[in-house]
């Protein structure tokens with residue numbers, strides 16, 4: 486049986502509660518089976534696997550906000566469908582994006598893209614990226 490250690494630190498608890506409020510789901514139910522990560526088609530590009538993200542949220546570890554995982558996540562819902570505890574992990578990823586975006590920082594600057602990039606990158610990808618990663 487897997488035991489998950491939870492934080493008792495107030496600041497960490499506040500962060501965990503915030504994620505759960507936005508996601509509308511209870512990350513504490515996660516027992517680290519790894520099914521989400523095992524099925525994630527984007528896992529190879531992520532610096533933290535989805536189950537590790539879940540564990541960090543359980544601990545209230547805000548360093549998870551420095552991860553690229555929730556930006557890489559394509560919201561395909563495979564993880565949510567595979568989770569034996571019924572956690573909507575894709576929504577948890579969305580809540581992390583939301584928290585990060587609310588911190589008023591842009592992650593894609595139009596000015597930083599070269600003329601060639603602007604010509605070659607698919608327009609739909611650019612628009613989606615601006616919607617997701619900028620203020």
Ligand code: SF4
Pocket residue numbers: 521524525526527528535557558559560561562563564565574575578
């Ligand atoms: S929703 Fe995101 S985290 Fe879940 S399987 Fe798809 S890409 Fe991976």
Ligand code: SF4
Pocket residue numbers: 514515516517518519520521522535536539564567568569570571572574
């Ligand atoms: S599939 Fe669900 S229970 Fe298993 S590690 Fe992922 S979030 Fe946790």
